[in-house]
Amino acid sequence: MIGVSKAFGGVHALRDVDFDLRRGEIHGLVGENGAGKSTMMKIIAGVYHGFEGEMRVNGERVEFRSPRDALAAGIGMVHQELSIVPDLTVAENVFLGVQPTAAGVVNWARMKREARKQLSTLGLEVDPAARMGSLPVGLQQLVELSRVLFSGARIIILDEPTSALSPPEVQRLFQALRRLREQGRTIVFISHFLDDVLEISDRITVFRNGHKVITDDTANFTKDSVISHMIGRGSAEMHMGESAELVGDDSKPVVLEARALDDGLMVKDVSLKLRAGEITGVYGFMGCGQVELSRLLFGKGALRRGQLLLNGKPVRLRSTAAARKAGIAYVPENRGMMLFRTEQVFKNISIAILDKINRLFLKPRREREIAEIHIKDLQIRPPRTDIALGNLSGGNQQKVALAKWLTHLPKVLILSEPTRGMDVGAKEDVIRIVKSLRDRGVAVLVLSTEPETILTLADRVTVLRRGVVAKEFTSGRLEKADLLDAA
Numbered sequence: 001m002i003g004v005s006k007a008f009g010g011v012h013a014l015r016d017v018d019f020d021l022r023r024g025e026i027h028g029l030v031g032e033n034g035a036g037k038s039t040m041m042k043i044i045a046g047v048y049h050g051f052e053g054e055m056r057v058n059g060e061r062v063e064f065r066s067p068r069d070a071l072a073a074g075i076g077m078v079h080q081e082l083s084i085v086p087d088l089t090v091a092e093n094v095f096l097g098v099q100p101t102a103a104g105v106v107n108w109a110r111m112k113r114e115a116r117k118q119l120s121t122l123g124l125e126v127d128p129a130a131r132m133g134s135l136p137v138g139l140q141q142l143v144e145l146s147r148v149l150f151s152g153a154r155i156i157i158l159d160e161p162t163s164a165l166s167p168p169e170v171q172r173l174f175q176a177l178r179r180l181r182e183q184g185r186t187i188v189f190i191s192h193f194l195d196d197v198l199e200i201s202d203r204i205t206v207f208r209n210g211h212k213v214i215t216d217d218t219a220n221f222t223k224d225s226v227i228s229h230m231i232g233r234g235s236a237e238m239h240m241g242e243s244a245e246l247v248g249d250d251s252k253p254v255v256l257e258a259r260a261l262d263d264g265l266m267v268k269d270v271s272l273k274l275r276a277g278e279i280t281g282v283y284g285f286m287g288c289g290q291v292e293l294s295r296l297l298f299g300k301g302a303l304r305r306g307q308l309l310l311n312g313k314p315v316r317l318r319s320t321a322a323a324r325k326a327g328i329a330y331v332p333e334n335r336g337m338m339l340f341r342t343e344q345v346f347k348n349i350s351i352a353i354l355d356k357i358n359r360l361f362l363k364p365r366r367e368r369e370i371a372e373i374h375i376k377d378l379q380i381r382p383p384r385t386d387i388a389l390g391n392l393s394g395g396n397q398q399k400v401a402l403a404k405w406l407t408h409l410p411k412v413l414i415l416s417e418p419t420r421g422m423d424v425g426a427k428e429d430v431i432r433i434v435k436s437l438r439d440r441g442v443a444v445l446v447l448s449t450e451p452e453t454i455l456t457l458a459d460r461v462t463v464l465r466r467g468v469v470a471k472e473f474t475s476g477r478l479e480k481a482d483l484l485d486a487a
């Protein structure tokens with residue numbers, strides 16, 4: 001890849017990046033969220049074709065117009081997002097698009113036999129006739145991996161393939177990758193798990209903010225040096241959210257306590273104490289189980305083991321309604337779920353007080369007046385209560401989602417990715433709102449995959465890693481590098 005640039009609208013995902021792969025190497029590619037890793041790989045795999053720069057395979061200039069073209073040139077990719085078909089069988093998923101046929105008829109017996117053989121080389125004892133959707137996510141991910149690993153591709157790109165895998169599964173995958181390397185195949189391994197990258201790769205490339213920072217032999221890196229290349233520490237780019245002064249106070253009353261929560265899948269033995277007047281941050285990479293954890297705390301997931309205590313008393317949250325009734329508010333990562341996009345802004349704000357004040361007795365004019373106070377307070381733009389919520393930008397919708405809870409203080413407020421995808425101004429507003437809720441005594445939980453968000457908001461931090469509490473930071477200085485390291 002020579003001088004590759006790619007922009008989406010105004011966003012420069014890649015700027016003048018050179019990148020090369022050698023025959024028979026495992027190449028680790030790392031960088032923070034949004035660094036441009038997936039974009040570069042999608043260009044190589046023929047997903048994106050409009051880009052600046054040049055691509056050569058074995059010295060020959062190539063132009064792919066589709067993933068099919070890339071596949072024909074021997075390049076296969078496992079995408080970050082699972083692309084399995086849940087309603088098909090495991091065997092059909094393994095052979096998606098390339099089913100073995102005889103005289104135009106799919107040879108089911110052969111397909112099952114070969115699928116079983118392939119899967120067993122990854123150490124998987126899965127029934128090829130099982131419905132894909134019935135498998136746990138980790139297994140689905142391995143089945144998808146096996147599809148590309150055994151497709152015969154000479155260049156195999158794995159974009160964050162281990163996020164849902166357990167350590168033994170990762171080791172089995174690594175064995176398979178090493179065998180492929182011996183056959184002269186080339187593998188790109190993208191991962192946030194730096195220990196994994198350092199273990200499996202021959203060379204490592206670091207991307208930051210659309211640029212390539214460095215490519216070198218793995219032997220020349222340490223975990224610390226990889227992290228500092230990733231975050232640009234030491235350069236002039238120090239900015240907000242690089243570190244935080246934690247002020248966790250164990251004397252504050254515990255409002256919600258999670259004891260050894262376990263959903264049998266993504267959340268393993270997680271304990272957590274949320275205190276009044278404190279913001280607890282939960283940090284971890286994508287797929288670390290934080291989404292599932294937040295749902296357990298809000299009565300949305302099935303709890304296999306463990307216990308929740310509210311003000312010291314055991315509670316069972318059988319539904320989100322039960323959680324809300326107990327005083328637990330939840331603003332999910334997909335905030336559209338909790339809002340009524342076609343309803344006017346003022347209705348979205350007053351909805352939180354519907355339980356308390358019968359809407360019939362609340363005059364529309366009064367309802368609007370309340371909303372207008374908040375809109376001014378929160379600097380919601382445009383400052384109008386009468387337009388449909390769906391017409392506001394994401395950041396402003398998030399403010400409306402939070403505004404509801406200003407009207408009616410919850411005991412516990414759970415926020416998943418509260419500032420994701422927002423511009424700086426909206427981010428600052430949201431940060432201000434969340435802190436003011438904390439200062440009014442709410443026990444706040446912020447779950448995020450963005451270190452800046454955690455460092456800006458949290459009074460104390462719990463780091464999750466593959467569903468397990470990896471580390472807790474309570475007080476003192478916390479650097480971004482410590483967070484990444486723990487995760």
Ligand SMILES: Nc1ncnc2c1ncn2[C@@H]1O[C@H](COP(=O)(O)OP(=O)(O)O)[C@@H](O)[C@H]1O
Nearest residue numbers: 008011013031032033034035036037038039040
């Ligand atoms: N399809 C897209 N449309 C608009 N912006 C995109 C798209 N894909 C990626 N981006 C943006 O490009 C940048 C790089 O993204 P990506 O390549 O996915 O990073 P990484 O894989 O390193 O996390 C980010 O700012 C992201 O928001």
Ligand SMILES: [Mg+2]
Nearest residue numbers: 037038039080
């Ligand atoms: Mg990516």
